[in-house]
Amino acid sequence: MKNLFLTLTATAPISLLAQSKNFMYSEGKIYVVIAVIAVIFLGLAGYLYRMDRKISALENEK
Amino acid sequence: MQQTVYKVIGVVLVLYSLIFGLLTSIPDLPIIEESIRNLFYHVSMWFAMVAMMAGSFAYSIAFLRKENLYTDRRTAALTETGMLFAFLGLFTGMIWARFTWGAWWTNDPKLNGSAITILIYLAYFILRNGIEDERKKARISAVYNIFAFVMMIVFIGILPRMTDSLHPGNGGNPGFNSYDLDNRLRLIFYPAVIGWILIGTWIASLRYRIKNLSIT
Numbered sequence: 110m111k112n113l114f115l116t117l118t119a120t121a122p123i124s125l126l127a128q129s130k131n132f133m134y135s136e137g138k139i140y141v142v143i144a145v146i147a148v149i150f151l152g153l154a155g156y157l158y159r160m161d162r163k164i165s166a167l168e169n170e171k
Numbered sequence: 172m173q174q175t176v177y178k179v180i181g182v183v184l185v186l187y188s189l190i191f192g193l194l195t196s197i198p199d200l201p202i203i204e205e206s207i208r209n210l211f212y213h214v215s216m217w218f219a220m221v222a223m224m225a226g227s228f229a230y231s232i233a234f235l236r237k238e239n240l241y242t243d244r245r246t247a248a249l250t251e252t253g254m255l256f257a258f259l260g261l262f263t264g265m266i267w268a269r270f271t272w273g274a275w276w277t278n279d280p281k282l283n284g285s286a287i288t289i290l291i292y293l294a295y296f297i298l299r300n301g302i303e304d305e306r307k308k309a310r311i312s313a314v315y316n317i318f319a320f321v322m323m324i325v326f327i328g329i330l331p332r333m334t335d336s337l338h339p340g341n342g343g344n345p346g347f348n349s350y351d352l353d354n355r356l357r358l359i360f361y362p363a364v365i366g367w368i369l370i371g372t373w374i375a376s377l378r379y380r381i382k383n384l385s386i387t
Binding site for chain 2: 115129139142143146147150151157160161164167168171
């Protein structure tokens, strides 16, 4: 059964693969976009956090 | 790190609004269609901007009462952060206008009002940079900031509502009021606004601390 699945997915066109049951492929891949947005925003938040830490360090030096 | 709690809440709320703003079901609106989701992103920029400017307005009054230069730095930091949100709001609005009205810019009272507001606040920075003496700079820019805030309320809060405007929520157009009735949108819009205001407060506090560090 597993082999059958592998041969099917290996030969299936991309569009068929996209329709598989995987969560990230569902709803026209909107979750991929959401993941990208989340990564960008978390990256910016992390940047703010690091800047905050650096300013705190500078304040402590004074 | 100082006062970590509000920063974490801000990040969580904005992240929530970014994710669920795309996932939520939306009311069926003509012309606006899916772009109603901009309510969570574009409109929250302006709310954050007004909040920053309200903060700088309050600190301007506080400065004139006590003449504390730290208060003046808070005013400047908040105004700078407000300008960041204003430009983000302006540019995101232009993208939306291009595909809703067919032009990047129209002579709409809401659009021109926001442009005038930005110019008024740009003059605040020019005024600050033009005065050498710290106390004089702080005093004059505090007075100007109070004036600028009142002008902002007039130009983006009052005038667009009194004349015809194409902008959603103005001039009798379906907009903020009718969206407001939709709880699905409200459930994401309000957290987005609060989240961005907290993020803005965070950015402004960093700018304020840098200002304190760079002096003396």
